[in-house]
Amino acid sequence: MRKISIFIILFLALNFPAQSLFEIQKLESLCKVWGFLKYYHPNVSKGTFNWDEQLFQKIDELEKVNNKQQLNELYSNWIESLGAVNKCKDCLKKENKVYFLKNFDLSWINNQTYFENNISKKLQHIQNNRNIHENHYFGKDGRKVFFRNENSYGSKFISKKIGLLELFRYWNYIEYFFPYKYKTDQNWNDVLTEMIPKFLNINSDKNYHLTLAELVAKTDDSHAYLFSPLISLNQYGKRKVPIEYSYAEGKLVITKILSTKFNEENPLKVGDVIYDVNSLTIPQKINAFGKYIPASNTWGKIKKVKNLFLFSNNDSINLKLERDGQNLALKVKTYLSKDIISEKPIAPEKWKFIDSENKIGYVNMGVIEKEDLGEMYKNLQSAESIVFDLRNYPKKTIIPLSRILLPESTIYYEFNFPDTNYLSKFYSIKNHIGTKNLDYYKGNIVVLVDENTQSQAETTTMMLKQHPKAKIIGSNTSGANGDIISFRIAGLATCFTGIGAYYPNGQETQRIGIIPDIIIKPTIKGIKEGRDEVLERALEYLNTGL
CATH class of the missing domain: 3.90.226.10 (2-enoyl-CoA Hydratase; Chain A, domain 1)
Known part of the structure; x- marks a missing residue:
């Protein structure tokens, strides 16, 4: 179920005291205005401005904003600096389309927490006279949309401003292009409110990647992923137990014992049923991975994480298992993938x-x-x-x-x-x-x-x-x-x-x-x-x- 905004606010107040609620609200409004102008404003959407640099400047300017009036002066001056928005007659034409509107919500434009009436009217004018021609920041190849002309700042954590940029980019991608935004467990507006202080508290490359992965997981979409070798090697591990297994009934059933280059004896046997890994049950392992791995549902989550259960950076893993009606506790050695001998699979018949x-x-x-x-x-x-x-x-x-x-x-x-x-x-x-x-x-x-x-x-x-x-x-x-x-x-x-x-x-x-x-x-x-x-x-x- 979707979280109620008041719980998000209480969560932030308890967990991120370094940022006041007003500081978070300023950045929240900036994310929405920046993304809206990027895609809707006729001049911005042509690529006329260095839009990343504009965001960096506004983040700096926000530090001097202490109240709603000053915030609105900042937005008013910004919008005026982008040039005139002419009347768009074609924007009024009714398209012969069957619309799906569950994702469409620009009501934040009229949110009086952030905006005075004059800013709301400026944003509404841009909405009504939006860009309907080619956009500098995305294109269309057949029926598929693709993003383009985005500057890359690399995968290392450089600064809080660049971290916020990546958050704002991704949040607006989902806001405007994800067809199932309305299906996420957490309201997408609340995701922004929750994630801003987390991005402000990033202090390392690993923390950067994990926070990005947490953001991506908020889509609740099994198609989604974030490929980070840093997470794969450090969070899940690069060593594993040399076996193959299947998942059923919340447990792992060993189906094959793999050989290693060292020819060492493996205490596990085909048919063993593993129910605990390093003092966590298999469902608990799934929940532990779930924060950073997006999936549409619980069975989709299992599909994505089931190959990670027996990975570790340690040279052994503690397992509890059932064998022939008895419960056993075993300490099992792990190996690097290069040291595990995998049999070449037999090609199945078509x-x-x-x-x-x-x-x-x-x-x-x-x-x-x-x-x-x-x-x-x-x-x-x-x-x-x-x-x-x-x-x-x-x-x-x-x-x-x-x-x-x-x-x-x-x-x-x-x-x-x-x-x-x-x-x-x-x-x-x-x-x-x-x-x-x-x-x-x-x-x-x-x-x-x-x-x-x-x-x-x-x-x-x-x-x-x-x-x-x-x-x-x-x-x-x-x-x-x-x-x-x-x-x-x-x-x-x-x-x-x-x-x-x-x-x-x-x-x-x-x-x-x-x-x-x-x-x-x-x-x-x-x-x-x-x-x-x-x-x-x-x-x-x-x-x-x-």
Whole structure:
């Protein structure tokens, strides 16, 4: 649930006494005005000004501002210095679009905590006569937005002003371009209020990266990440226990023991069930990672962090585990990745029959390519049923596959695109897929899904769902769907979802995922026995209809 602003204010007062509430409010208003002018003001959006330098100057000037009147004088003089904003007749034209407005909120312009009436009117005038032409700071490639012409100051902590710049940049990216801003747990305005004092208190490179990672995690978006070697090596560790494992029921089940260059004996065994790592349960480990790793939901968080559980910078890890009905406590040695011998994985089959009578076909969607689809269908079209395994990431096969499997063109998804003429507004388009096809596949289709089914895989699942005899089996998908916007913040690679994706009726999938028709998850017992319980449930359904 969204936090209430008053709790944020109390939190700040208790945890960041060095900054007065007014100091934080000044910077909060500056972030919003700076971002708004950057994208809306016709002169600023042309790249006429060095906009980073303008921010640095205003941060300095804010130090001399002691009251609301002085704050408004600063903004008034600033806006006047940017030049006249002429009437924009085209801004009044009504577009023939279906608008999605859950993200659109410029009500802060009229916030009397910050602004007197004359400033609110100046900002409203800019809004009504905004730039609707090319913008210096972003472009559009097909349906995707990309950011450009942003100065990089590197990934090292240089100064508080540059730290605030990176915060303000990122906050405004989400404010104007993130289609799921309205879905974040914490109101995005409250995120700004909370993060300003944290950025002001940064004093090292590591703290800088962790604070940036915390900011990115506030998007609650499984597409989002912040690639920081500093965090990876120092926060999570560069040594690990030489095993492979699967996650089930809040525990780790060991599936393989890996050899090392040192040929040392490993006290762990296949089938061991780990429930505690260095005095933290597995759910507690997930919560500890969660502050810095963005995800759409709990199962998305697990997907992202499950490979980190047994990393450390120490030469050993203390584990508690279950083995043959007994609880054991073991101190297990860790190794650098270069010292662990990993077996080369066997390339999986792209498709095959999985029953003795060749009535059920199976397609691994993570490996099959577009050019394979014709031969695959030639081999499997005689099958009574085909299982499409989407517990992976497909290779852009959705459109040609739809033309093979579906009987006709159908609406399978609604997409929300950013309106680049009125930022923070999005417009909706219903997407068709497939074509009129009398020779479509008339057997049963089963789609296997889980938390690894993300983005393109979720869209492909929804396409397959349009088949008249389709059934989705597994667990909720990732809940992160739509094209991504990739960029750098403080010199570090990052991204977030840039296009909203919904069911044809407008029902949400972000943060929820696609809910299967039949829900089944792997169990500890099944993993220990080497079974694929999701596939087994699919075969049970195909054999019994239940």
